[in-house]
Amino acid sequence: KKKRIAYLLSNPEAFCKYYFAQYCSSDFAPFHKKLFKAILKPGKKYVVRKWARAHAKSVMADLFIPLYRKFTGKSKVVLIVSRTHDNAQNLLAPLKIQLEYNQKIISDFGVQRGSHWEADNFHTKDRCWYLAVGMGENPRGKRNEEVRPTDIILDDADDDEVCRNPMRLNN
Secondary structure (H helix, E strand, O other): OHHHHHHHHHOHHHHHHHHOHHHOOOOOOHHHHHHHHHHHOOOOOOOOOOOOOOOOHHHHHHHHHHHHHHHOOOOOEEEEEEOOHHHHHHHHHHHHHHHHHOHHHHHHHOOOEEEEEOOOEEEEOOOOEEEEEEOOOOOOOOOEOOEOOOEEEEOOOOOHHHHOOHHHHHO
16 A cells, blocks of 8 residues: 555656546646646746636646645645635535545545544645635735645636736736
8 A cells, every 4th residue: 555655656647647536537747747847847837728618627727636635744824715605615525525535545545634624624634725716815924823825726717808908918
């Protein structure tokens, strides 16, 4: 079991295929692999991906990468940001569900539910904090004790009105 876990934690594609088989109906495309490589390089980074519909943008950004980073010890405070607070909470829900009910995760890493477990923010047993944030909300000062956000994921933050105005979109 320890060998298998060590292998999975050293290989993000294998990690995803094993723990999230229901999401992995095909092999990872070259652009998925490129994203893994970019995200997992040491240091700060700003990554933008522009993929066609149904190419797993949200699954990669909001589920696979945050959970891989959590279990490899890289994530401590994760903000999921979207157009509205409710949208951000909806993007956070699959991640929370996997931590709470995925039997492979529970078997390998134990129960993940921490002391605070709500729909829009929760702590795991190792004090990793996940928080839904809507555009316009001020995330300033968000921290988990002494730890500031380690991951900020922006997904589905635009809307039709903003997209029609290039200046507003850039802002």
